[in-house]
Amino acid sequence: MSVPAELNYTKEHEWVAINDGVATIGITAFATEALGDIVFVDPPETGTTVAAGDTCGEVESTKSVSDIYAPVNGEVVDVNQAAVENPEIIGEDPYGRGWLFKVELSEDPADLLTPEQYTQVTEGEG
Amino acid sequence: MTEPTSAPRTTPLNAVHERLGATLVDFAGWLMPLRYGSETAEHKAVRERAGLFDLSHMGEISVTGPQAAAFLDYALAGYLSKVKVGRARYTMITAADGGVLDDLIVYRLGEEEYLVVANAANNDTVVAALTERVAGFDARVADQSADYALIALQGPEAVRILAPLTDADLSEIKYYAGYAHTVAGHPVLLARTGYTGEDGFEIFLRPGSDAPAVWDALLTAGEPYGLVPAGLSARDTLRLEAGMPLYGNELSADLTPFDAGQGRVVKFEKDGDFVGRAALAKAAETERTRRLIGLIGRGRRPLRNGQQVLREGTPVGSITSGAPSPTLGKPIAMAYVDGDLDIASGEFTVDVRGRAEAVDVVELPFYKRDR
Numbered sequence: 001m002s003v004p005a006e007l008n009y010t011k012e013h014e015w016v017a018i019n020d021g022v023a024t025i026g027i028t029a030f031a032t033e034a035l036g037d038i039v040f041v042d043p044p045e046t047g048t049t050v051a052a053g054d055t056c057g058e059v060e061s062t063k064s065v066s067d068i069y070a071p072v073n074g075e076v077v078d079v080n081q082a083a084v085e086n087p088e089i090i091g092e093d094p095y096g097r098g099w100l101f102k103v104e105l106s107e108d109p110a111d112l113l114t115p116e117q118y119t120q121v122t123e124g125e126g
Numbered sequence: 127m128t129e130p131t132s133a134p135r136t137t138p139l140n141a142v143h144e145r146l147g148a149t150l151v152d153f154a155g156w157l158m159p160l161r162y163g164s165e166t167a168e169h170k171a172v173r174e175r176a177g178l179f180d181l182s183h184m185g186e187i188s189v190t191g192p193q194a195a196a197f198l199d200y201a202l203a204g205y206l207s208k209v210k211v212g213r214a215r216y217t218m219i220t221a222a223d224g225g226v227l228d229d230l231i232v233y234r235l236g237e238e239e240y241l242v243v244a245n246a247a248n249n250d251t252v253v254a255a256l257t258e259r260v261a262g263f264d265a266r267v268a269d270q271s272a273d274y275a276l277i278a279l280q281g282p283e284a285v286r287i288l289a290p291l292t293d294a295d296l297s298e299i300k301y302y303a304g305y306a307h308t309v310a311g312h313p314v315l316l317a318r319t320g321y322t323g324e325d326g327f328e329i330f331l332r333p334g335s336d337a338p339a340v341w342d343a344l345l346t347a348g349e350p351y352g353l354v355p356a357g358l359s360a361r362d363t364l365r366l367e368a369g370m371p372l373y374g375n376e377l378s379a380d381l382t383p384f385d386a387g388q389g390r391v392v393k394f395e396k397d398g399d400f401v402g403r404a405a406l407a408k409a410a411e412t413e414r415t416r417r418l419i420g421l422i423g424r425g426r427r428p429l430r431n432g433q434q435v436l437r438e439g440t441p442v443g444s445i446t447s448g449a450p451s452p453t454l455g456k457p458i459a460m461a462y463v464d465g466d467l468d469i470a471s472g473e474f475t476v477d478v479r480g481r482a483e484a485v486d487v488v489e490l491p492f493y494k495r496d497r
Binding site: 036037039040042058060062063065 | 149160161164165166359363426427428430449450479
């Protein structure tokens, strides 16, 4: 299972990349593999204020609906319209073209998992 | 369906599924392949080329004896004594109150020999009901589910893939027919039936047959034609597109065949009494309180089992099966709505977790193959 070393994670199977105070957020390869073909994604809208741990959107596969949780506090400043239009790219390239949304941080995030910690989470669930 | 209390049973093809990298899930107490890779790709392969399914979880119940035909006429809604040897019927078994206990395919293998195929989750119920109802008939009921493996080959290339592997002349096997033949040298009941809306075959592997060898022979023969293994996820979206009811969704013990729009399976013209006759005769006369309709979502958000259907904002029914349709590229669903509802007028929506999604009401099925 691909768990890139340069990212942080949540136990809800999201990944977070922070650059210059902006967090890019997506779902992990572990999550996309478990979901199956992703057919619909509803990320939070640009301008929304999100708080870490809150549900802020949905990802749907053929068989199920999953909530997207905000991993950080801040304001949504960008949404990946390509993923909204073609949700299959989330499964094809979860850490690249399949990113979901960006949040301008209002404070430094707490409680994010290291790649090692996240790998332990997936081993527990796998 | 009851929660499994022990580890799920595995089919004779379990090692094959693991080798092929299947995602395995507990389904009706069986460890079954959900998908091997992309369920959408598997679905499209069955529509455009061919797919191979392990259906060994299905129940096989043999009914034999001089009064096998008369017994099944009494025990089931269908007119099984009218079925010619070598042919099959879609039928149902109901309770005395007319509620559907299961939907079945029944093959007539000989004058005094039938094979009843039940859904995995209902097999024990069907075996118990048949065993109780056989009292007084010169016939025997035997649950042979553990002895049979079942492989389905479905899709437009099915004939070309199977022909070189079987002693059967496939042009002679009609839809809903099944005969003893061989596939890859193994004795099978070869039936032209299926649950996908495509042409295809269901291959019942007799006791002693080597299911992995037959599976591998089919997969190898099918490779040039684009055959892929397909899981339960594709099976469900295929049957939904084809408008075929699923027990537990469109069919239940609380519904009669008439409620489900399947009243044609009840054969009142049969001689003698049959279980449920009085209740079903009443149900046939009564105005239907609900009807099964098709819905196509105008947006992209998938429709799901259990969501409420509204007309002009007023609840009129609920979805029994919903999924994104790979063939239509849109969300589709089957739903029960009030029997007297005017579906020709008004704006219909579905409550998708608090959002009103616009839908169009359509006739079932969503997909019908060109013949």
